[in-house]
Amino acid sequence: MPKVRAAVCREFGKPLTIEEVELADPGPGEVEVTLAACAICFSDISYIDGGWGGTLPAVYGHEAAGHISKVGAGVTGYAEGDPVIATLIRACGTCPACATGHPTTCETPYDRDRGPLSLPGGGTLHHGLKVGAFAERCVVHVSQIAPVPPDMPMEAACLLSCGVITGVGAVVNTGRVRPGEVVVVIGAGGVGLNAIQGARLAGAARVIAVDMTEGKLAAARDFGATDGILATDPKPWAEVQRIAGRMADAVFVTVGAIPAFDAAPRYLAAQGRMVMVGMPHSGAVSTYEPVIIAYMAQAMVGSVMGDTVLTRDIRWMVDLYRQGRLKLDELVSGRWSLDQINEAIADTRSGAARRNVIVF
Numbered sequence: 001m002p003k004v005r006a007a008v009c010r011e012f013g014k015p016l017t018i019e020e021v022e023l024a025d026p027g028p029g030e031v032e033v034t035l036a037a038c039a040i041c042f043s044d045i046s047y048i049d050g051g052w053g054g055t056l057p058a059v060y061g062h063e064a065a066g067h068i069s070k071v072g073a074g075v076t077g078y079a080e081g082d083p084v085i086a087t088l089i090r091a092c093g094t095c096p097a098c099a100t101g102h103p104t105t106c107e108t109p110y111d112r113d114r115g116p117l118s119l120p121g122g123g124t125l126h127h128g129l130k131v132g133a134f135a136e137r138c139v140v141h142v143s144q145i146a147p148v149p150p151d152m153p154m155e156a157a158c159l160l161s162c163g164v165i166t167g168v169g170a171v172v173n174t175g176r177v178r179p180g181e182v183v184v185v186i187g188a189g190g191v192g193l194n195a196i197q198g199a200r201l202a203g204a205a206r207v208i209a210v211d212m213t214e215g216k217l218a219a220a221r222d223f224g225a226t227d228g229i230l231a232t233d234p235k236p237w238a239e240v241q242r243i244a245g246r247m248a249d250a251v252f253v254t255v256g257a258i259p260a261f262d263a264a265p266r267y268l269a270a271q272g273r274m275v276m277v278g279m280p281h282s283g284a285v286s287t288y289e290p291v292i293i294a295y296m297a298q299a300m301v302g303s304v305m306g307d308t309v310l311t312r313d314i315r316w317m318v319d320l321y322r323q324g325r326l327k328l329d330e331l332v333s334g335r336w337s338l339d340q341i342n343e344a345i346a347d348t349r350s351g352a353a354r355r356n357v358i359v360f
Contacts, residue, residue, distance in 0.1 A: 001025075001118070006135035007341045008125070010057045012050030015342045016134070021059070021125055024116040026072035026139050033086050033140065035066035036154035038133040038358045040341075040348045041162050041190070042256065043279065047128060048345070051281035055113050058126035061134030062088040065148065065158035066360075075142050083152070084145040085314065087161040088129045089305055091143040103143070104305040115139075134341060136360055146314040149322070155335065155357045156328035160317055162305070163355055164328065166277060167194025167254065169306015169313060172202055175250045175275045179203030184240060184248040184267045186210045186231070187255035188220040190331060190355045191277060195252045197326060200224030206244045210236055210267075219354070223327060237266040247272065254278050261286035265293060265300075273299040335359045 004023045007016040026032045044060045046052055064086040068078055078084070090110055091103030098106050115127025116139035132138050148157045167190075171177050183199040185192050188211040199207040200223075208227045209220035217228030229239045240247055247269035253260050256278040264274045265288050293300065306313075320326035333353035336344040344356040 003120075004136040005338060006059045006117075006132070007061070007338060008057050008059055009048050009128075012048065012056070016048070016345075018339055018341075020120065021135070022118045022120060023135070023137055023139060024118070026070050026116075028073045029075060029142055030072040030116075030139055031068050031075055031078060031142055031145060032070035032137055033064070033066045033084060033145065034069040034137050035064050035133060035135070035360050037065050037158040037360065039063035039158050039161075039163065039355045040344055040358065042348070043129070043162070044134075045345060045349065046256070046279070046281060053282065054128075055124070055126040057119070058128045059117055059132040059134055060128035061358075062129035062131040063158055063162040064131060064133035064138065065154045065161065069137065078142065078145070083148050083150050083154075083157070085148055085157055085161045086131055086133060086138060086140050086145050087165075087305075087310065088131055089144060089308060089310060090130045090141050093143065101309060102307060103309060104307055134338070134358065136338070143310075146310040148314070148318055152318065152321075153329065155332050155359060156321065158357060159328050159331055159355055160314055163190045163331070164194045164317060164326075165306045165308040165313060166303075167191040167306065168198035168201070168317065168326075169308045170252055170254075170275055170277045170303040171195050171198030173307040173313075174301060174303035175252060175273065177202040177204055177250055180205045181249035182206045182208070182240070182244045182246060182269075184208045184210060184251040185220070185225070186251065186253045186260045186264060187278060188216040188225075189255065189351070190353075192254035193220065193223045193331065193354060195254050195277065196220055196223045196225050201320070201325065208240060208243060208248070222330070231260075237263065240267055249273070250275060252277055256280040258284050258286050262288065265298065268296070268298050270296045271298065272296070273301060276300065276302045331355045332357055
């Protein structure tokens with residue numbers, strides 16, 4: 001069985017170890033991708049910390065791009081050498097969710113403990129987030145890839161696999177922001193900056209960023225925010241009325257911090273909607289007054305991976321990037337080798353990075 005170098009999580013909350021593991025050849029409907037770049041997402045870190053449980057040992061990583069190196073039986077439309085992104089959106093195409101255009105919530109189960117990865121000698125190695133891209137190569141289902149142009153930098157392309165589609169998609173697909181609306185984005189990190197880009201592209205009249213530091217608010221303006229509010233203000237939601245003359249039509253919570261979820265409804269106008277994008281650890285609980293949500297006819301909705309349809313949305317976003325209307329290169333904070341992955345994770349934890357990318 002082919003061997004690859006991978007960053008393995010053997011104990012929650014501990015550094016990853018670089019090991020040689022086994023990767024099965026692609027089966028029917030699968031492809032092998034030789035990776036060029038994989039970004040570090042806070043979802044990877046939450047799994048590494050044990051925030052959502054799971055089986056160990058595991059290989060995480062899911063925001064990836066590279067070139068197809070092997071094609072399994074029955075795969076059409078792709079060939080060896082094709083540049084693609086690889087994402088955790090694994091879709092059967094036939095369940096009720098897939099059939100109604102929502103592949104991000106595909107109902108067909110996938111056993112990540114019986115995936116293509118294994119320890120030398122055959123021991124179980126968890127296929128983290130259905131991709132296992134903290135490795136030189138990965139094997140994924142063909143539904144998890146989408147083509148990108150040959151001349152597109154892989155460090156930029158990989159961001160389309162999660163951070164960009166999650167942020168832009170939450171605004172365009174889930175939140176359905178319309179021209180002229182007032183939008184608040186809580187959190188100006190990697191996903192938040194893309195939600196800001198999505199609101200700008202959707203024609204929002206005001207795109208108001210909320211974050212803990214002036215530096216993050218300055219970055220938000222670079223990506224299209226019209227205004228910024230410090231979350232440390234006594235009543236930051238009151239600033240929305242002052243800035244826009246009314247409260248927000250939509251507020252997007254792009255961080256996993258419970259105080260952000262608690263405060264989010266306060267930013268909303270009547271009939272406004274709160275879109276929950278960031279994902280706290282399992283067991284974390286938010287509180288709010290349901291009578292206000294009911295009386296103000298407001299809505300609360302979750303958004304996973306921006307409700308993205310890869311075959312529809314990636315082509316559109318690539319085109320926007322090539323036109324200069326979607327910033328991707330500017331999202332890359334640092335480039336690291338696989339051997340430096342623990343340093344890259346530590347830098348991501350600090351909150352300073354937009355996206356750190358492992359370059360192979």
